[in-house]
Amino acid sequence: MSTEAGETGLAAPGQTIESVTRTVSAIPLDGPHRRFWWMGFLASFLGVMVLLASISWIFVKGVGVWGINMPVAWGFAIVNFVWWIGIGHAGTFISAILLLLHQEWRTSINRFTEAMTLFAVACAGLYPLLHLGRPQYFYWLLPYPDTMGLWPQFRSPLVWDMFAVSTYATVSLLFWYVGLLPDLATLRDRAATPMRSRVYGLLCLGWRGEGTHWHHYKKLYLILAGLAAPLVVSVHSIVGMDFAIAILPGWHSTIFPPYFVAGAIFSGFAMVLTLVIPLRAVYGLKGMITDRHLDLMAKVMLTMGLAVAYGYFSEFFGAWRSGDIYERYVAVNRLVGPYAGYFWALVACNIAAPQFLWFSAVRRNTLALFAVAMAINLGMWLERFVIVVTSLHRDFVPSSWGLYHATFWDYSTFAGTIGLFLSLLFLFIRFLPAISMTEMRALVVKEGRAGH
Amino acid sequence: MKPSSFGILGEFNTEESYLTALGELAREGYNSIETYTPYAVDGEEEVLPRLPTPIGVVMLVAGITGGISAFFMQWYAARDYPINVGGRPLNSWPAFIPVTFELTVLSAALAGVATLLFLARFPRLHHPVFSAARFQRATQDRFFICVRPTRRHSELSSRAALIKAGAESVEVLPP
Numbered sequence: 001m002s003t004e005a006g007e008t009g010l011a012a013p014g015q016t017i018e019s020v021t022r023t024v025s026a027i028p029l030d031g032p033h034r035r036f037w038w039m040g041f042l043a044s045f046l047g048v049m050v051l052l053a054s055i056s057w058i059f060v061k062g063v064g065v066w067g068i069n070m071p072v073a074w075g076f077a078i079v080n081f082v083w084w085i086g087i088g089h090a091g092t093f094i095s096a097i098l099l100l101l102h103q104e105w106r107t108s109i110n111r112f113t114e115a116m117t118l119f120a121v122a123c124a125g126l127y128p129l130l131h132l133g134r135p136q137y138f139y140w141l142l143p144y145p146d147t148m149g150l151w152p153q154f155r156s157p158l159v160w161d162m163f164a165v166s167t168y169a170t171v172s173l174l175f176w177y178v179g180l181l182p183d184l185a186t187l188r189d190r191a192a193t194p195m196r197s198r199v200y201g202l203l204c205l206g207w208r209g210e211g212t213h214w215h216h217y218k219k220l221y222l223i224l225a226g227l228a229a230p231l232v233v234s235v236h237s238i239v240g241m242d243f244a245i246a247i248l249p250g251w252h253s254t255i256f257p258p259y260f261v262a263g264a265i266f267s268g269f270a271m272v273l274t275l276v277i278p279l280r281a282v283y284g285l286k287g288m289i290t291d292r293h294l295d296l297m298a299k300v301m302l303t304m305g306l307a308v309a310y311g312y313f314s315e316f317f318g319a320w321r322s323g324d325i326y327e328r329y330v331a332v333n334r335l336v337g338p339y340a341g342y343f344w345a346l347v348a349c350n351i352a353a354p355q356f357l358w359f360s361a362v363r364r365n366t367l368a369l370f371a372v373a374m375a376i377n378l379g380m381w382l383e384r385f386v387i388v389v390t391s392l393h394r395d396f397v398p399s400s401w402g403l404y405h406a407t408f409w410d411y412s413t414f415a416g417t418i419g420l421f422l423s424l425l426f427l428f429i430r431f432l433p434a435i436s437m438t439e440m441r442a443l444v445v446k447e448g449r450a451g452h
Numbered sequence: 453m454k455p456s457s458f459g460i461l462g463e464f465n466t467e468e469s470y471l472t473a474l475g476e477l478a479r480e481g482y483n484s485i486e487t488y489t490p491y492a493v494d495g496e497e498e499v500l501p502r503l504p505t506p507i508g509v510v511m512l513v514a515g516i517t518g519g520i521s522a523f524f525m526q527w528y529a530a531r532d533y534p535i536n537v538g539g540r541p542l543n544s545w546p547a548f549i550p551v552t553f554e555l556t557v558l559s560a561a562l563a564g565v566a567t568l569l570f571l572a573r574f575p576r577l578h579h580p581v582f583s584a585a586r587f588q589r590a591t592q593d594r595f596f597i598c599v600r601p602t603r604r605h606s607e608l609s610s611r612a613a614l615i616k617a618g619a620e621s622v623e624v625l626p627p
Contacts, residue, residue, distance in 0.1 A: 017490065017593045143525060151529035155547035160554075167554040171561045178565060182491070182591065189588035205575040208582070209590045211487035211496065213572045216505045218492050220568050223511055227557050234557075238550050441593070442491040445467055 010105050010443065012287035017441040020288070024183075024435045025190050027283055031430060036282055041426040047419010054413040055130065063133050065409040072392040072404035077131035079384040080414055082239055083267065084124035084421075085165065086260075086380060089232050090268020091117030092172060095179075096228035105296050107443045108288040111183075111436045112279070113272050114176040119424040120271075121169045123417040128161060130413070157242040164238045171231055175224045178217070181207045182438040236264040243387065250330035250391035253318055259311030266304035266350075267380035269297050273373035275425065277366050279434070288435055291364060298363040301376065305354035308383075312351070326396055334390050338403060342382050343390075349379025458580035458627050459486075459600040460610045461587070462619030467493055470595035473617035474499040477599065480613055484600040488581060488590040510567045511560040518559025522552045580625045598625070 011020075026032065057065055068075040091113035098106040129138045141152055141162040152159045184204035191197040207213070240260035243251040273294065280289040319331035334343050353375040356362045363369060394401045428434070464470035471493070477485060478499055485500060487493075526548040534542055568574070581587050581598060590596045597619070599610040607624065614622050 021490075021592045143529065149533065151533050153535075154526040154529060154551055155544055160550040163551045163554040167558040170558060174561050174565050178568070185591040186490075189591045201577060202575075205569070206577045206579065207574075207591070208579055208587075209488045209490060209596075210572075211489065211500065212502065213568075214489065214492040215497075215502050216507055216568050216571050219505045219507045220511075220564050223508060223564060224561060227511075227515075227561055231554075231557050234550070234553055241550075438491045442494070445491075446494070 009290055009292035010107070011440070011447060012290060015287055015440075015444050016448075017444055020435075020440045020444055021186060021190075021437055023285070023287070024433050024437045024440070025187055027429065028187060028431050028433060029190060029192065029196070033282055037426060037430060041423060041430075044419045044422035044426055047416055048423050049419075050412050051416025051420055054409055054416050055126075057409060058130055058413075059135065063131060065407065066413075067405045067407045067410050069402070069404075071395065071400055071402050072389055074131075074388045074392060075404060076406055076410040076414060077127045078242075079381065079388050080417065081124050081127035081131075082260075082384045082388075083381050084120045084127070084417065085239060086236065086264035086267045086384075087271045088117040088120035088124065088168075088172075088268065089236060089261070089264035090272050091115070091120075092168075092228050092232040093265050093268065094272070095175065096225040096232065099222075099225045100229060104443060105293055107439045108285075108435050109272065109276060109293060109297075110439070111176075111179065112276065112434050113268075114172065114179070115425065115428045115432075115434075116268075116272065116275065117172050118169070118176060119421050119428075121165065121172065122424065123421050125165055125169065126417065128158070128165075157238065157245050160238045161242060164235045168231060168235045171224070171228055175221075175228055178221060178224065179436060179438075180432065181205065181217075182209065183433045183436060185209065186437055187433065232264075233261055236261045243391075248391050248395055249324070249326040250315075250319070250334075250387070253315065255311055255314045255318065259308065259314070262304050262307035262311060263380060263383065266301060266308050267376060269301040269304065270373040270376035270380070273297055273301070273369060274377060277370045277373075279429070281366075283429075283434075285435065288440060291366075294366065294369055295360070295363045298357045298369055298372075301373075302354050302357040305350065305357075305376070309351045312347075330391055330394070333394055334386060337390065337394070339386060339390050339393075343386050346379050346382035346386055349375045350383060353379065456627065457601065457607060458625040459598045460607060460614060461581065461584050461623045461625055462597045462599070462614035462617070463586055463589070463621045463623075464595040464597070464618065465620055467595065469618050470597070471495065471499060473597060473614070473619065476617045477597065477613060482599055482605060482610065482613060484602050484605075486598045486600065488587070488596040488598065490590065490592055490594070493595070505571070507564055507567050507571070511564040514563030515556045515560030519552050519556035521559075522555035523548055526551060580627065583626055584623045586621055586623065594620075 031037070063077075066075055066077065068077070094106050094113045095110040099110070129135050132138060140146075141159055143152055152162075181204050184200050185207035188197050188200035188204055191200055237257035237260065240256035240258075244253055244256035246252060276289055277294070280286050316331050319327040322328070334340070353372050356368065356372055362372070389404050393404055462473070464473055470489070474485070474487070474496070487496065487500065489496075523545075527543055530542045530544070536542075581590075581596075586594070587596065597614065597617075599605070599614060601607055601610065605613075611622055611624075
């Protein structure tokens, strides 16, 4: 092939459509680095076992095994729900919004981040259902023809969440699967054994790269991206409204929806970097997920970090300007109250740590970047903890104040969902192409043309 | 008379040679052509014009229908099981917007994917092109043009035209 890439730093010099196909399809077909994969997968799968045990115990004993009580009835379940669903948002942002903005650097990372979205949403979705108290009746949230003549309360944010999260999961899955079809066909045609060829052949539905199909496909993919873009904004806005619609001081604020969306993209990019940096090192994908990709993601993360910092500032400014004694008390209580340690740790992780990303030396240093991303992962978890717990534990009447203490089962459920998330990612890397070969081929050919 | 083959399949190494060949075949009046490529080739429509795809219209209609139905469902639910909160109106439409929006998007997305499957006749696990020995490369790194037999163009002339257009290999597909 005379077409080579390398002009824009989005693909290493010398990449051709053959090399892209060979490198990417080798991972699911040959299963390299088996020792790494098995160790990682088994460790994560242990987490799944912990999750199953925790969920079983919740079904047996009820949500009382968690540390939730009056006045803090939300606790880890909602903190983790918001954290996980926020992580998912970067995937949709990368695959949909950057596609619409013609940002070609999304090409090599969109498949992986879409998978991350799906798995994060799977973890997120568990929490509100478990938190219902009687999780076996979760379907009461759906409008189904029940014998009691009842309807879900459509004015309730819990019902909005049900529709938002299930729509988000379904549309993300469709978008991901439609994007996978041509790549599954490649795996079908490269598979060494008839069995594998058959399985991938069934999954790709008989894709054959026909021009007419591409014609419909391109249009569908573009419109799905156009639908996913407002969807991702709506999902975290609705999560923000779960809080903002309550009259609780510290929650009842119009800044919540946009500030939650910015926080979601911020934490999502941090998680993408956390996963992509080891992935590309282990599987030798540095030719496709280049240093320039990491640099660009770090810049998006910095921008979102500043938006989030503005959100914190605006919360305090709003509390002060409201003149409301309870609003003001919650703001001060965050700074110096019993959970002040969490608050200042969050400031260090979410406001201070991203400032290192102004320096290109940090953005180009994978270890430093990984450290910043980890700090942000932690910081965004702390942010949700601070929002949920500080507002609830001291609201209006001091006689109903209290403290929140997480229990063993809170931590085990959280560890369990991390295990579930990582197990699904390990399975994804092992059996499906982690980089969109189709889109990489088009990119490599285009770059080659521009370079000659 | 039933044609003796599905068509003649020509293989091309690069995007450039493939696009040139498409142009040449079009100029020579071959109008029953299908292509098989490893990615959606930019600029293919200029050489090989296609009918506009109905997917956009279908998704628009499905989205609007889904949205209206979702709003109607909530409006109906508010009347079927009225909850009087301090005399507030039952049709509290601002609170119905989130679910209306979500179901609009969901209906459009589901309809779009269903339309793709319908238009492509998927799942279809077998097709004459799969019998070509080199067709496996069509999903990897080669570009294929299939010239279907018509009244005006015999198999022989199609074959010659593909070779003249620069095909690396030419195969006859079984019917």
